[in-house]
Amino acid sequence: MSQIYWYQDRWLPADEVRISPEDRGYYFGDGVYEVFRVYGGKLFEADAHFARLEKSAAGIRIRLPHSTEVLKRRMEELVRRNGLQEGTVYLQITRGEAPRSHLFPRDADPVAMAYCTETKRPIAAMQTGYKAITAEDVRWLHCDYKTLNLLANVLAKQEAADRGADDAVLHRGGTVTESSASNVMIVKDGSLITHPANHLILHGITRAVVLRLAARAEIPTEERSFSVHELLAADEVLLTGTTIEVMPVIEVDGRTVGTGVPGPVTRRLQQEFERVIHA
Amino acid sequence: MSQIYWYQDRWLPADEVRISPEDRGYYFGDGVYEVFRVYGGKLFEADAHFARLEKSAAGIRIRLPHSTEVLKRRMEELVRRNGLQEGTVYLQITRGEAPRSHLFPRDADPVAMAYCTETKRPIAAMQTGYKAITAEDVRWLHCDYKTLNLLANVLAKQEAADRGADDAVLHRGGTVTESSASNVMIVKDGSLITHPANHLILHGITRAVVLRLAARAEIPTEERSFSVHELLAADEVLLTGTTIEVMPVIEVDGRTVGTGVPGPVTRRLQQEFERVIHA
Numbered sequence: 144m145s146q147i148y149w150y151q152d153r154w155l156p157a158d159e160v161r162i163s164p165e166d167r168g169y170y171f172g173d174g175v176y177e178v179f180r181v182y183g184g185k186l187f188e189a190d191a192h193f194a195r196l197e198k199s200a201a202g203i204r205i206r207l208p209h210s211t212e213v214l215k216r217r218m219e220e221l222v223r224r225n226g227l228q229e230g231t232v233y234l235q236i237t238r239g240e241a242p243r244s245h246l247f248p249r250d251a252d253p254v255a256m257a258y259c260t261e262t263k264r265p266i267a268a269m270q271t272g273y274k275a276i277t278a279e280d281v282r283w284l285h286c287d288y289k290t291l292n293l294l295a296n297v298l299a300k301q302e303a304a305d306r307g308a309d310d311a312v313l314h315r316g317g318t319v320t321e322s323s324a325s326n327v328m329i330v331k332d333g334s335l336i337t338h339p340a341n342h343l344i345l346h347g348i349t350r351a352v353v354l355r356l357a358a359r360a361e362i363p364t365e366e367r368s369f370s371v372h373e374l375l376a377a378d379e380v381l382l383t384g385t386t387i388e389v390m391p392v393i394e395v396d397g398r399t400v401g402t403g404v405p406g407p408v409t410r411r412l413q414q415e416f417e418r419v420i421h422a
Numbered sequence: 423m424s425q426i427y428w429y430q431d432r433w434l435p436a437d438e439v440r441i442s443p444e445d446r447g448y449y450f451g452d453g454v455y456e457v458f459r460v461y462g463g464k465l466f467e468a469d470a471h472f473a474r475l476e477k478s479a480a481g482i483r484i485r486l487p488h489s490t491e492v493l494k495r496r497m498e499e500l501v502r503r504n505g506l507q508e509g510t511v512y513l514q515i516t517r518g519e520a521p522r523s524h525l526f527p528r529d530a531d532p533v534a535m536a537y538c539t540e541t542k543r544p545i546a547a548m549q550t551g552y553k554a555i556t557a558e559d560v561r562w563l564h565c566d567y568k569t570l571n572l573l574a575n576v577l578a579k580q581e582a583a584d585r586g587a588d589d590a591v592l593h594r595g596g597t598v599t600e601s602s603a604s605n606v607m608i609v610k611d612g613s614l615i616t617h618p619a620n621h622l623i624l625h626g627i628t629r630a631v632v633l634r635l636a637a638r639a640e641i642p643t644e645e646r647s648f649s650v651h652e653l654l655a656a657d658e659v660l661l662t663g664t665t666i667e668v669m670p671v672i673e674v675d676g677r678t679v680g681t682g683v684p685g686p687v688t689r690r691l692q693q694e695f696e697r698v699i700h701a
Contacts (some may be wrong), residue, residue, distance in 0.1 A: 164440075169445070170570060203573060235449060247580050279563075291449060298483070302527055390525075
């Protein structure tokens with residue numbers, strides 16, 4: 144089946160979508176994006192994603208080309224047109240097309256593009272767990288905006304792969320922030336601990352869902368920064384993200400986390416998450 | 423005259439260049455670039471630009487699609503084909519086209535694009551000088567790589583314009599680094615002072631030329647970091663960059679620099695620079 148893209152509010156086969164070399168997304172990474180999870184043909188936590196998109200766009204002062212209500216209808220239509228049941232929708236919006244200048248263009252309209260991808264849930268990995276490395280967080284200081292400036296994330300993820308790991312847990316001078324494309328949580332003495340949702344991390348939708356589920360399950364939660372030392376001494380480590388859901392980490396920098404298998408709090412959260420997505 | 427682009431080693435009219443939505447430059451800003459100055463139909467300081475391009479590409483682990491010798495010949499041909507006498511050449515290279523994944527693609531070839539633009543030297547501004555604001559430097563920690571992740575630079579430049587200024591001088595916690603798209607120098611008691619060429623600034627080609635010219639003119643130079651306080655108390659402030667050359671700054675955050683006109687060291691450096699580009 145040929146992919147149908149949504150591009151500039153038109154429906155196009157993938158190979159007919161061609162971007163202008165003057166798109167500011169191409170030469171400045173001047174845009175924002177969201178990745179939505181689709182379960183059973185439905186967008187998961189759509190409103191939270193659109194709220195974050197609005198926040199990111201406001202953060203870098205991009206005007207969205209449509210209301211989030213219209214965007215939501217388009218993304219639902221994208222899923223329908225592509226017959227997608229389980230996968231992801233990628234939506235990005237750049238500041239527009241204009242001759243290269245750092246200054247915002249006066250008359251350019253934002254460029255919106257979306258497509259979807261069939262992606263299975265990572266069932267096997269969620270049972271066995273990830274191996275992670277730690278790496279210095281060298282990103283800019285507005286990680287709460289979900290922008291196209293992702294080079295530091297790309298390099299961290301690749302470094303993890305090169306070292307035989309699945310992901311990189313980032314730290315800023317020893318304080319753990321998040322991973323290359325997901326949030327990081329640790330469990331210590333029964334408490335679930337994760338970095339506060341400030342400018343140093345992306346405010347993950349799955350992170351928020353998991354914190355809600357933990358509270359409902361009477362698992363104590365703490366939104367506070369923690370060190371690499373605490374990470375290595377944690378009873379459990381887990382990642383949360385749109386495509387990886389609740390992913391146990393069983394090894395960090397070659398050292399076993401806890402007992403080396405997904406721990407009880409992580410498994411409980413996976414069960415609760417499972418229940419939510421089937422609801 | 424219709425612009426001729428160099429794209430994927432072909433010569434194309436501007437409106438025939440269409441980028442793939444799967445170009446990693448578009449969704450990750452995963453690429454590097456250079457802007458060359460053209461004077462009298464010739465690339466200025468070409469070898470220094472190509473050396474920096476190689477360093478940037480190595481820094482983010484992109485393989486250049488051609489040797490710098492071939493790239494240089496292509497850029498010279500681009501200038502010739504467009505009949506450019508005075509202007510700039512923009513060259514960018516992304517990691518390639520592949521379905522979106524943070525991991526480097528296995529089989530993708532880099533995507534190279536270049537075009538040129540007629541740009542006059544900013545003669546009037548070089549005589550009267552720029553007004554600047556100061557702004558927090560929120561960029562990532564590899565500013566020495568010239569990459570497409572330029573959102574922080576874009577936002578700083580726009581903030582300057584919004585506040586009626588020409589550019590933003592960035593500082594990291596009170597230490598001046600550079601400006602939104604050029605290097606910053608101050609003159610104090612006859613010495614020319616600029617941030618060391620480390621990971622916190624772009625190693626400007628014009629910066630290097632100006633430091634060489636200063637040494638030759640027996641102006642003492644210091645490559646050391648300096649504070650916003652020193653910036654505001656400087657006898658002279660100047661920016662150096664490929665398109666702005668040696669640009670005096672006569673006002674910072676509404677406060678007059680020195681006597682409010684381009685100072686003697688700045689003017690001397692402008693004269694020396696002028697001599698070099700006419701050589």
